[in-house]
Amino acid sequence: MGNFASVLCHPEQLPSFKLANVRKSGNKDTKSYSLFLSPPESPFGQRDQPSFKQLFCISDKVYQDEIDNHSEKAKSQKNIRTARPEPIKFKCDIVIDYDSIISVTKNDSAQSAKPMKSNSVDERDLEEEKQTFSEKEMKLTITYSDFKTITLYFEDAQEFHKTEEILMSINSPKERTVAILVNPVSGKRQGKHHVKKTLVPMLLSADISYEILETDSPTYVDTWVEQFNDKLFPYTDIICVGGDGLFFQLINAIGRSLKRDDLFKVPIGILPCGTQNAIVCDLGGRKVRDACINIVRGHTIPSDIMRINFEKQDEPIYATSLLWGITGEIATKAEKLRGLCKSAKYAIGGTLTFLSSCRLKHYKCKVEYKPMVPLGDSENRDEDHKEEGHKEEDHKEDRIVESENHSHLEEQRSKIRCISESAWSTFDLDDFCFFGIVTHEARNSKKKKEVFMPGARFDDKRMYMGSLAKLGKIKLLQFLCKHSAGNIMDCKRFSGTEVSEVRIAPRNDCPYNVDGELFPSDKAHIELLPSHLNLIGKIHCNK
Numbered sequence: 366m367g368n369f370a371s372v373l374c375h376p377e378q379l380p381s382f383k384l385a386n387v388r389k390s391g392n393k394d395t396k397s398y399s400l401f402l403s404p405p406e407s408p409f410g411q412r413d414q415p416s417f418k419q420l421f422c423i424s425d426k427v428y429q430d431e432i433d434n435h436s437e438k439a440k441s442q443k444n445i446r447t448a449r450p451e452p453i454k455f456k457c458d459i460v461i462d463y464d465s466i467i468s469v470t471k472n473d474s475a476q477s478a479k480p481m482k483s484n485s486v487d488e489r490d491l492e493e494e495k496q497t498f499s500e501k502e503m504k505l506t507i508t509y510s511d512f513k514t515i516t517l518y519f520e521d522a523q524e525f526h527k528t529e530e531i532l533m534s535i536n537s538p539k540e541r542t543v544a545i546l547v548n549p550v551s552g553k554r555q556g557k558h559h560v561k562k563t564l565v566p567m568l569l570s571a572d573i574s575y576e577i578l579e580t581d582s583p584t585y586v587d588t589w590v591e592q593f594n595d596k597l598f599p600y601t602d603i604i605c606v607g608g609d610g611l612f613f614q615l616i617n618a619i620g621r622s623l624k625r626d627d628l629f630k631v632p633i634g635i636l637p638c639g640t641q642n643a644i645v646c647d648l649g650g651r652k653v654r655d656a657c658i659n660i661v662r663g664h665t666i667p668s669d670i671m672r673i674n675f676e677k678q679d680e681p682i683y684a685t686s687l688l689w690g691i692t693g694e695i696a697t698k699a700e701k702l703r704g705l706c707k708s709a710k711y712a713i714g715g716t717l718t719f720l721s722s723c724r725l726k727h728y729k730c731k732v733e734y735k736p737m738v739p740l741g742d743s744e745n746r747d748e749d750h751k752e753e754g755h756k757e758e759d760h761k762e763d764r765i766v767e768s769e770n771h772s773h774l775e776e777q778r779s780k781i782r783c784i785s786e787s788a789w790s791t792f793d794l795d796d797f798c799f800f801g802i803v804t805h806e807a808r809n810s811k812k813k814k815e816v817f818m819p820g821a822r823f824d825d826k827r828m829y830m831g832s833l834a835k836l837g838k839i840k841l842l843q844f845l846c847k848h849s850a851g852n853i854m855d856c857k858r859f860s861g862t863e864v865s866e867v868r869i870a871p872r873n874d875c876p877y878n879v880d881g882e883l884f885p886s887d888k889a890h891i892e893l894l895p896s897h898l899n900l901i902g903k904i905h906c907n908k
């Protein structure tokens with residue numbers, strides 16, 4: 366909570382900008398504040414993703430003085446024509462930072478739920494408050510991720526309810542019992558430590574029940590999911606404490622568990638403790654503390670994943686990214702280094718691949734894809750394309766069945782129909798350095814600017830195919846520099862396409878890297894499963 370920040374407001378925005386008159390807890394001189402929502406044009410009230418970032422408390426005296434000063438100034442300048450009135454700069458006494466709040470409670474019971482230190486008032490203050498405020502319910506206590514609290518007291522019921530509606534939307538949506546799956550050998554083996562020191566205290570503070578389950582073997586997650594085939598799933602959320610590998614293992618265990626694919630709808634969160642944590646980075650949880658705040662709040666994003674059918678494998682694979690080409694080669698070398706240097710294995714694997722021969726290997730492959738078709742374009746599509754689309758009738762039906770449980774069923778169906786009607790196109794390259802298909806930006810968790818597909822979002826109901834045409838070593842180095850600086854799209858040889866389905870027929874023997882796991886070279890068919898998972902976090906984080 367930062368104090369004494371400033372906020373600029375245009376005078377004509379003030380009436381809608383002001384939320385309430387409040388009094389802060391423990392203030393014996395009953396100093397009161399005006400509470401403001403910022404920015405003024407922020408829409409609010411959306412339960413899952415409130416878009417405001419901060420609330421500002423401005424001392425009533427400061428507020429009134431500034432307004433008076435401003436109107437005096439306006440009167441003296443009334444003959445000067447200006448396009449817009451000068452903004453007023455307010456000094457804010459308290460800034461309530463949305464991103465650091467873990468819970469908001471109302472009523473007295475809220476106070477007793479906090480096991481940690483708080484700024485709660487002493488008995489004499491409470492007595493004073495009783496006399497001042499007849500409506501005891503009209504207070505909101507905000508708890509921050511460092512367990513400091515601030516209580517706001519309201520005098521006006523309407524203002525209280527308006528603020529309550531905004532602030533209470535931060536809270537975890539329901540009674541929750543969270544299963545925390547900890548991989549003790551993930552990354553630097555800090556999982557248990559972060560759970561104990563950061564996640565558990567926040568869960569306790571927000572009154573959320575949890576159970577910690579340590580994965581004692583590589584097959585633990587599969588057995589854990591399997592056991593629910595014939596019994597009720599006792600948890601409301603599953604949290605993976607580990608890297609992308611643990612998450613990948615969980616969603617595939619659910620996918621294989623034929624009787625329980627309803628578990629795909631259970632909100633899944635990730636606490637980043639692995640060697641690679643690309644998935645959680647695109648959910649606003651690159652840092653442990655941010656990931657914990659997201660987990661405690663429990664807001665979910667209906668997220669797209671892909672289903673991959675390899676020709677030589679019986680069961681499909683569920684994933685968020687698939688890479689082929691030099692990236693598969695690097696992952697193979699990295700895998701061999703697993704025991705030696707876990708955290709630097711990809712960097713060393715990359716260097717070895719680069720140095721292993723004087724010329725870079727080229728990767729030949731036939732790639733066909735269905736481009737995403739905007740809804741409006743579907744009516745104007747030419748007849749040839751429609752005919753080709755009909756050949757894929759079976760896939761269309763499958764996908765419609767898949768989306769049956771989703772809340773926006775009708776919207777979903779029309780989108781899926783539209784996607785399915787698009788025709789197969791053949792990619793005009795067949796000689797790659799690499800290509801990748803992703804459902805999210807795929808950010809490097811260590812170098813935050815390094816993004817594979819800028820702008821790709823988990824919730825945009827599309828997949829993205831990025832490809833780099835064959836290159837020499839110097840050009841590849843130039844590409845890597847642009848990639849690490851966050852300018853991948855500036856590279857002429859890199860292209861990005863929005864797709865709903867892809868077929869791959871490799872002509873080189875090169876493994877696939879699927880969410881960090883290796884799969885042997887094979888023909889693959891990749892389909893988009895829109896909004897298939899509920900991932901815990903937030904979108905548009907840029908952190």
Ligand SMILES: Nc1ncnc2c1ncn2[C@@H]1O[C@H](COP(=O)(O)OP(=O)(O)OP(=O)(O)O)[C@@H](O)[C@H]1O
Binds near residue numbers: 585608610
């Ligand atoms: N107790 C355990 N002992 C050994 N391996 C385990 C254990 N629990 C989980 N695993 C394995 O760890 C892998 C997932 O690792 P995770 O992604 O959490 O961490 P990581 O350090 O990023 O992994 P990686 O070394 O694959 O990069 C899974 O393949 C899983 O089978």
